Structure formats: structure tokens, C-alpha cells
Amino acid sequence: MSHSLDSYLVLSTLLFCIGMFGFLARRNAIAMLMSIELMLNGVNLAIVAFGAFSPRLAVHASVIALMVIAVAAAEATVGLAIVIAIFRNRRTPLVDEYDTMRD
């Protein structure tokens, strides 16, 4: 089981879909950002799994995974800064109360 590409890909699919549900369903902006991190981790797992089982992708996959980790770090920094800046103005982390532009 641990020696087949399929099991790792199914695991990454499940992680991605859990993250997608969290992003669509949670009201808290920080919980949405955490769900995005879960989705990025799922994609990263798929990349590393392809690299581990395909000789032609072996080293490339690790390099790409490291790049994805760096981009995820940058995304988390900016995203959380935006959430904190909005929280300072609106006093709530719930995204469905950010409805100024609806009026």
C-alpha cells in the first residue's frame, strides 16, 4: 500500500477536498486561510508523490514542492496581514459581516 502511487494520490485528494470544504463553509476568515493551507499541502503531497514514483520527475518534484512551500509562506503572511487589517476596521473576523459594498 505504501509502495503504490495511487494511495498517496487518493490521500492528497482527500486532504484537498477537506480544505476545499473548509474554505467554502467556514465563516471565520482565519479558518478560511487555514483551509487554503490544507489545500496547498494536498497539492504538494501529490507533487512529491509523483516525484517519488516517476524516475524522470524525481528531483524536479522536490524542487517544485520547495517553491510551493515558499509561495504558501508568502501567501500566509500577506493573507493574515490583510485579515488583521480588516479586523482592525470592522472588529469581526467573520467574512459574511464584511458587507459594506452591498449597500
Add this chain to the structure above:
Amino acid sequence: MSNALGGVSFLGWTWSDLLFLVLAALMLGAALTVVLGRDIIRSGLAMIVTFAALAGVYVLLEAPLVAAAQVLVYIGAISVLVLFAIMLTQTKVGPVRLVFHHQAWAGAVAAVVLAAVLSAVVLSTHWPNTVSQQIHTATDALARMLFDDYVLPLEVVSVMLLAAVIGGVFLARREEPQEGER
């Protein structure tokens, strides 16, 4: 590591299979806690467990440098950042009663359908040019690739990280009143 353990069996299971199952169950359980948990601080702590289990899966996949980067960047940096943000945005009333949107069921349906479709695609595809044993990613080969073929993306990523740091500081900075406005 899994190559060394792969041959030894325990109750009919190989150790690498057992490790994979335990890590996968831990990771999916913690991820569900992140998404479904009522208390957002518990969600943040469960996220750390998810990242740690995923680092273990990377070790099983023979990618040690990615596992190390996962521990350093995700567990060490992003989790702390997320926990800080959670504590800065906690309101006094405590956990809100309604954790999900009213349309959360549509998101659940979409997630389940996507999971089913992707799993069916993965299981029905025969992947060409794959082997049945993990390939070890040597760190020196990775470093050579990173600073040779991928040196331009590496530099772009470093500039992007600098821009993200400056942007994060600029966005989260407290607005100070100008001299004349007071």
C-alpha cells in the same frame, strides 16, 4: 527508511504500510478537526498535527529535504503566524455559535463530488513510466538542480518573499495620525 523497514512484517502488515496508514489517519482526522472544529484555537493546533503527519508522509516518500522544509516552514513559521492572528482577532464573546455559512451543505456536496471524481480518475488511470518503489531524492542532487536549472525561479521566489514581508508589515501596521490631522 521505508526500504529498510519494508521487508519486515508485523501481524501480516509491513511496517511501512502500517506507518502510512497511521500517518494518513492522523492527517485526515486532524484536517477534519481543523475544518469542523468549533473552537478556532483548537483548529489551529490540529493544523500543526496535520502538518507534522504530512512531514512523516514525505519521509515515507523518501523526500527528506521536503520533510525538513515542511517542519521548519509550516510547523515552525506558518503555524505560529496563524496562532498569532487567531489570538489577535479573538472577540470577547468567545466561539461564535454559527461556525459555518448557511450554504455550507452546498460546499460539502461540492467537496464530496470532487473527492469522488478525483479518486475515480486516480484509481482508473494507469500511470506510465512509474516504478513500484519510492525513489530516494538525494539532497546533493536536489541542491545542484536548485542552483543550476532552477536558479531563476529561486531568485524570483526570494524577491517574492521579500515583497511579501514588506507588504505584510505595511498592511498590518497601525495607522498613525498625521501631524496636521490631529
